[in-house]
Amino acid sequence: MALTLSLFWFSAPFFAALSLFAQTTPVPPPAWAKVSQLAQGSDIRIALKSGRVVHGFLQNVTADSLNVNATTSQESLVRADISRVELKVEGHRGKHVLWGAAIGAGTGLAVGAATDHGDRGGFDILPNIGKEVFTPLGAIIGAIVGVVLPAGGWREIYRAP
Numbered sequence: 001m002a003l004t005l006s007l008f009w010f011s012a013p014f015f016a017a018l019s020l021f022a023q024t025t026p027v028p029p030p031a032w033a034k035v036s037q038l039a040q041g042s043d044i045r046i047a048l049k050s051g052r053v054v055h056g057f058l059q060n061v062t063a064d065s066l067n068v069n070a071t072t073s074q075e076s077l078v079r080a081d082i083s084r085v086e087l088k089v090e091g092h093r094g095k096h097v098l099w100g101a102a103i104g105a106g107t108g109l110a111v112g113a114a115t116d117h118g119d120r121g122g123f124d125i126l127p128n129i130g131k132e133v134f135t136p137l138g139a140i141i142g143a144i145v146g147v148v149l150p151a152g153g154w155r156e157i158y159r160a161p
Contacts, residue, residue, distance in 0.1 A: 032079065037160045047085075059074065064115070066085070093149075095134065096147070107142070112130035112131035112135055
């Protein structure tokens with residue numbers, strides 16, 4: 001009984017503090033803060049409220065403006081005129097190809113094992129032909145799927161409220 005009470009008095013403040021932290025919800029940072037955290041020279045695309053799109057490299061961000069080296073000139077854009085900012089993200093096509101090949105090879109191995117498992121009625125010259133054919137075939141098909149998957153592109157980091 002004494003051990004239970006001492007354990008209660010020891011753990012009660014911990015759980016009380018934990019419940020206080022659980023009740024507070026973190027405040028998300030303002031949307032413009034994501035733009036402010038971008039590195040200088042980032043490849044960005046800015047959609048203005050007028051419908052015009054500016055593509056270029058980030059030079060400077062302030063609380064109310066954005067400076068960009070566009071393809072033809074350097075432009076200073078006011079935050080009130082910006083409707084959306086997108087960041088160019090690198091593609092992972094090689095990773096997609098490797099994952100596709102691995103998943104395809106595993107699937108091909110499973111299909112080949114199921115094919116080899118059946119009774120062939122005494123005709124057993126090539127006992128592993130299913131695994132030997134379907135494993136590389138699955139890897140090739142998976143790699144092709146990995147090549148076809150979209151890679152890279154633009155990721156939206158700011159949208160005007």
